[in-house]
Amino acid sequence: MAAGSSWQNSSLPEDIGEEKINIPEWLTVEETYEPTKDRDHFIGKSIMKLLGMLAAIRENPAVQGRGAGAVMRLVFTLLCIVLMAASHNMAFTYIILAAFLLRAMLLPADRLSGVFGGAVGTALFSAILLLPSAFMAAPRTMLTVSIKVFVSVGLIGLMRALVPFNQITSALKVFHLPDIVIFIFDITLKYIAVLGSLCLDILVSLRLRSVGKNRDKSHSVGGVLGVTFLKSKEMADEMYAAMTCRGFEGEYRRAQKKLLSTADLPLLLFTGFIMAAYIYLELAV
């Protein structure tokens, strides 16, 4: 084997081909099979849903590495949501809305559906819930709440589009969340991705073998979920064993990363402006 070759040393014995296996006749003739129609869109739909979810977890944000860090973005997002919820002046909500729309405008087009899809959906849902109020005492309530929901969910979507999941969970340390809780978040995300991939592969395999009429689709779906569940348990047990082998005794410590950097300065200044606007507008009510 030459250096640089990707062949691996074989452990196959020398007497290969000496064992006689009788292949049955049906396996040596061409299959004359004509499939019939069946409703099997559920496999395709499940595959597409899983692919979307996995892509959302795995894909790296388009603008990663530029602009403010995860801690600053998390603090800013939460602060905006809390102040907007507490604000009695709609002008403040409009300022946040304008800032959100301006920042969203700079996102690549493929990210916009992720940011606005959830925001529009939840805003419509809250509008439907509050529809009776439009015909009763407070017709403005529906509009106010819906806009605030739209901006809040939009801000979360924006942060998701700009910061990877693992950095968001790391940034939670700034709120003095116990390390073990952050670890659980991290592992949960990792296992959603890993088990999602497994589930996806099983569904693909099911689709490849679904060459005819499946009279018991629920049985097959049950099998997919059952195997995924068993695999998750096995993986969890193995991970715990691996952690124990590396000295884990129930306490998990993470290093605190640098809180702020110079890249955070513009967002820090804008946060100051938002807080000042909140105080000024609240006093003006």
Add this chain to the structure above:
Amino acid sequence: MINRDEKVIELQNICFAYQGEVALRYVTFDVFRGETVILQGPNGCGKSTLIRLLNGIVYPEQGTYQFEGNEISEKTLKDSIFSKKFHQKIGYVFQNPDVQLFCASLEEEIAFGPRQMGLDEDEVRRRTDDVIRLTGLDHLRERAPYHLSGGEKKKAALACVLSMNPEVLILDEPLAGLDRRTQAWLTDFLLQLKAAGKTMVIATHDEKLAQTLGDRYIIFDDDHRAVEKMPDRIPE
């Protein structure tokens, strides 16, 4: 025996990328009926993507893929009858057998495909019994596939594909994770299938398996391009 007049698989200038990351670059080759083609190359060179493409799991972004003269694309596989016929003709044994086994017992697992094909119960039973015997899994027929050992799972995955009698078998790293005895058994088994006229496409790093079974090699480089080599000299 290879029938050089009949192309089963024809790939012409296939290109594929995952979100802008190139996985296959202008891949062109044919597979003739009864031929065994070995796919070889370093990790991440595009072998698994090609295997997924051959099975109609992903579609070429550029170039054409024809199976028995019919184009395989997202559009043609939207026709459910055509898609099912295609998937019956091409059997895929995954590298990780865990993802291929989802029924409650081994017997049910192997009978899944033939039952779907609408074969009568006698034929289903005959095929199930035959492949269980062939793979030496007789004593495990009532066992849940999830509780089989690695080698048994691999045999079970192969058995449930064989029970559908596909014309082309595609195997991704068939010897990975198997002990020496099971590797030898599987190689012998694939040799018998080859002798029985099955067309096979095998992605492997195992030099001896490639030498034993390969009629032709498709070698990928780090640039995701593929070149053909004949077996007079095992390519490096």
